[in-house]
Amino acid sequence: MDERKRRILQALVEDYIETAQPVGSRAIARRHGLGVSPATIRNEMADLEEMGFVEQPHTSAGRVPSSRGYRYYVDHLMAVGIPGERELEPLRRVCGDRTVPVRALIRRTAGVLSQMTQYTSLVVGPQLEKATFKCLEVIPVNGNRLLVVLLTGSGLIQTRLVDRPEGVPLEYLEGMVSALNGAFAGMDLAAVATRGLDRARVDFPRGVGLLESLRGMIELGGAQEEEDVLFVGGTSNILKQPEFRDVDKIRRLFSVFERQQLIQELLTELNVDPEDVVVTIGEENPCPDMHDCSLVSAAYYVGGKLLGRIGILGPRRMRYARVVGMVSMVREMLSQELWRRRLG
Amino acid sequence: MDERKRRILQALVEDYIETAQPVGSRAIARRHGLGVSPATIRNEMADLEEMGFVEQPHTSAGRVPSSRGYRYYVDHLMAVGIPGERELEPLRRVCGDRTVPVRALIRRTAGVLSQMTQYTSLVVGPQLEKATFKCLEVIPVNGNRLLVVLLTGSGLIQTRLVDRPEGVPLEYLEGMVSALNGAFAGMDLAAVATRGLDRARVDFPRGVGLLESLRGMIELGGAQEEEDVLFVGGTSNILKQPEFRDVDKIRRLFSVFERQQLIQELLTELNVDPEDVVVTIGEENPCPDMHDCSLVSAAYYVGGKLLGRIGILGPRRMRYARVVGMVSMVREMLSQELWRRRLG
């Protein structure tokens, strides 16, 4: 892979990303003056094809990057774009509004991200299990019910209405809550759900029902069944792409969007390295219905604590340089804002 | 419009709904033995066309119902379907689970509804403004912040983290909260947001900031900007319909789905009569991008209080009889379950 081949591959990928048309030797020679004739480029392209970086839809069409070609481009050739101040303005507006609750903040970020990129955004909201315990409050309602309020260190609030255990005086419950508040302060909620609550069962045998409700709130609040964890924004954007002319393809993809849990697992699985923006191209994606797509994703976190993930889904022919820059920027700003909002 | 014409129109609409193909005189004569020959039916169909109930895509194709034809069918001809016990089972499972919070219940209902009908469901969640005040609680956090918890009579919980007004002792705030709890109990939240809070400003001049936050929670919690109010389910279902082969049409429709506020207003506007299931056919819909669709919608409510709306969006060639029955049933069951959960 000499320098000239790299230049040609880069030109080819970038032209294809822009035009969505197979790129011929002529076009490369003309648009990116590499100082060589189309014939030379043809030879090089034949080599690139043999190496698996480009493909021909059929003889006598230009070349199209293969997944491997995109991979090489992303890893070695592209210059990550830095979003301009103008583009960032809507993002700043969203992230600057301190009156908006955390969950709404995340959702709006998803919306802005899809608008900035003109692709579809997938955002996994803050997962309760990944947060820390801040405080707990129990409010009696109607005599026979309790409103349980759980607050995390990242400012996330989870509430639930539960039946009040019969025959247990309010003082007992209040004592229990204040003991728990003392014992759990700053703990990981995941640890609270396992070790913490088990220990509390011993000290407060009459409050077992309430403890179980609390466990349910923590476990369901982050995971699977409970809603509001995944936000999908700008689904219609992806339909602007010429590769999505096929209704059947669209339908398969949209079915995936409806399976929140699947997407959540997907993003979780991919983001092994919390520091990086991860690009997943075509078949690299474990979900077969997304093999025509690429995903650019990153984790956001607060004080080293991973909270959730943001991602952009577009066609394989995605403007990687631009999108990677934006995802990185959004991750940064979101993390900052959440850091600003942290509670102790 | 004699009886025979009605029978023919009914047969035509039902055949077309089933096959999505223009219906010819032969087909009607064969499949619905009305005891007359195709030629007679042809004459009648020509009349129906003149009356505006059916249309011809082109000479020498069969007929297709017009919007007016569907309207007549829905108003006078269809026999509303009663969902079978088997179909209802997933719905019962969702509505029977008392541990699920109200908002999640609504969202799941949207999911089930779209699955039952195989169309797309639009559900407007319970709007805070439409609910009644149950109780309010304020929990100090970190010394300089307050967690405000608002509970409605329908079991809906709204929370927000706000700055604590400086220099105001906790006792003052607690006194204020308990005074508000007494004054607002059972009141409409809309009334609380306007009259109630204004009056409270006079009594508690040092708590004005908190009162404003409360107003914000009520107003934003139901309306526009605040999220989680509209649930769209089964978007991919509508893509199964042959009328949605055109990607551009799909894109326009999906753009509408992303405009929560628009849909919310739409459903609100249509459901003038809270007792009825309303069918909106094609051009009757005020949103131009939905002119190819029909919408079956109904309000759900608790103890006479309207809470929100459910709707099913499908092609104009929708299985109205079935869908109307299902929407009606879901509305009923959802209302019942919410009634069971009411607080006081």
Next chain:
DNA sequence: GCTTAGCACTCCAGGCGCGAGAGTGCTAAG
């Protein structure tokens, strides 16, 4: 007077052939 058989007519869908255009690979010369 309503119904129906017969028939000519219309129009769409789909298959076929053809030519233009784009881009290639190969060859031979620089």
Next chain:
DNA sequence: CTTAGCACTCTCGCGCCTGGAGTGCTAAGC
């Protein structure tokens, strides 16, 4: 090693044609 020239290949769009479905009209029948 590079490049001009050229033959070759493949797609795409166009017009043409044909089969089929369904109609409207007319005239005969009940």
